[in-house]
Amino acid sequence: MTQKKPSRQQVYTLIVQIGRKEGDGLPKDATGAALMVYASGVDEAEAVRETVAILKQADTAPLDVTGYGTIAEREAEGHEIPQEERDLMQRALDENAVIVAQMTPFFGDELSAVDENSAPH
DSSP: OOOOOOOOOEEEEEEEEEEOOTTOOOOTTOOEEEEEEEEEESSHHHHHHHHHHHHHHTTOEEEEEEEEEEHHHHHHTTOOOOHHHHHHHHHHHHHTOEEEEEEEEEOSGGGGSOOGGGSOO
8 A cells, every 4th residue: 555645735825805797796885805715735826826716717806816824834923823714724725625714895995905904813
C-alpha cells in the first residue's frame, strides 16, 4: 500500500467584492456585496483563481479580491480566530473547497471600498 503524500494545500482568507448581475441572489436594493471566503489552494493566487471561477459559475460578478493569508499568517498578525472560523477553514481544506463564510450586502456607495468591519480581525 502506498502512503498518501501530504497535501500542499492551505486555506486562505479572502474578501471578495461583487457587483450586481441578474440572478445573483442579492437583496433587490443592494448595489453589490462583500463576501468573506475561505478557499484552499497551494498558494494564494490559486485560491483566488478558484474562488473567482466558482463565484462566476454561481452567477455573481466578482470585482475585487483582497487576501488576508493563511491561518498562520493571520495569527502572526495578531488576528483572533474563533473556533467557528477554524472549523470552516478546516472544512475548506478537507473538501478542497471554497466556502463563503459571510455575505454583507451593500446599499449605496459602499462598494467603492470594503468596510474595516468586514475585514478579518
